[in-house]
Amino acid sequence: MEKHNNRWPRLDIKKILAVAVLSSLIGALAATFITTSIIYGNQQSRPEQKSETSEIAQVQEAAIPVIAREVTPAVVGISTVRVEYDFFYRPVETEAVGSGIIVNESGYIITNDHVVGNADQITVFLSDGRKYKAHRLYSDSALDLSVIKISAPDLTVAKLGDSDKVVVGDLAVAIGNPLGLALQRTVTAGIISALNRTVVVRDGRGEVLMQDLIQTDASINPGNSGGPLVNSHGEIIGINTVKASQAEAIGFSIPINMARPIVNSIIEKGRFDKPYLGIEGIDREIAQAMNIKLTVDSGIYVTGVKEGSPADVAGIRKGDVITKLAGKKVGSMAKLRQVMYGLGVGKQVDIEIMRDRSVITKTIVPSKITA
Secondary structure, eight states, X not given: XXXXXXXXXXXXXXXXXOOOOOOOEETTEEOOEEOGGGEEXXXXXXXXXXXXXHHHHHHHHHHHHHHHHHHGGGEEEEEXXXXXXXXXXXXXXXXXXXXXXXXXXXXXXXXXXXXXXXXXXXXXXXXXXXXXXXXXXXXXXXXXXXXXXXXXXXXXOOEEOOGXXXXXXXXXEEEEOTTSGGGTTEEEEEEEEEEEEEEEEESSSOEEXXXXXXXXXXXXXXXXXXXXXXXXXXXXXXXXXXXXXXXXXXXXXXXXHXXXXXXXXXXXXXXXXXXXXXXXXXXXXXXXXXXXXXXXXXXXEEEEEOXXXXXXXXXXXXXXXXXXXXXXXXXXXXXXXXXXHHHOXXXXXXXXXXXXXXXXXXXXXXXXXXX
16 A cells, blocks of 8 residues: 655665656555665575475465464454545545554554555454544654554454564465455465565655565565564564565565564553664665665764764764664664664663774663654
8 A cells, every 4th residue: 555645755866776666556545566676685594404395384384374363363454544635725535445463452553654654534444343443653654664553342462573583484474455455354475585675665755765674475465565474473573565566476574673662662651752863874785775885794884973962972973883782783774773762762872883993882872853
């Protein structure tokens, strides 16, 4: 599903290869597509174990019916209405649909920003036929993540997995509403095709760079947006977001570890305070997408530091390369955000940098980002 608004952040990617992005309207449904010519990233795979291949495949295949039975009741259909105005300032309603996943018995649901981010009305359809009005608690167009909430009893809740433990070749099951609510909770299966993918999404409002995505060949179609990607244990490892338009069986999901600290904070505190370091940075994948020469193999190359920011106070300089935050490696801007979101704000942590070929450890206190 593709939203029609101006919430996507623009990227100045003048040097990037031209891409052709198809936006297909199917009834009241819109879909977000990308092209395979702007996909970057490295693969991670298990060590080869030929003798176990057949046995593993049989075990994974046998798990699919169990996964479908346990997870499907937690998958919801989402219908949205957005009110726009024509040339004569007459209201025109635009309807669209997508998917979501219930992650808390109090009715908290994770979905995509492009599903609900600019909707005026949100309706959630449960697997047992019930429907409820939902309200939006959080939305981030850069991450393409949203959290909405319904008030309903007796909800089935999905289990969240650990997307950092996913490897290429793992079973991947996608559940959602392809082509609209008439085909609700369709189950498709495949494998994890690649990890740490970087893609550029373009839809007429500009470009947005999405990093550290999970690639799968499990069929993801228009309407699957916001639905879960599930592992062999029935745990949610990703939130389906986009598919390639120029190839079959290439879809992408946002790692659940990116969404986990956000939804946990909203459930516990009623809000999510986005941490802020005050740097402008670029990693190898962004550099490749923008056709910029960068000799850094891993880490975040600091291109600028805002005066008075936590990074400035910590002594971070332009030209430093951030390699670790709070003891965790950060090989991309997306990974840096994920670690920051898990830390929250106001807590002093170590930050490791490379400067003039020397490793330096400093302390930094992420602050709350202000509008």
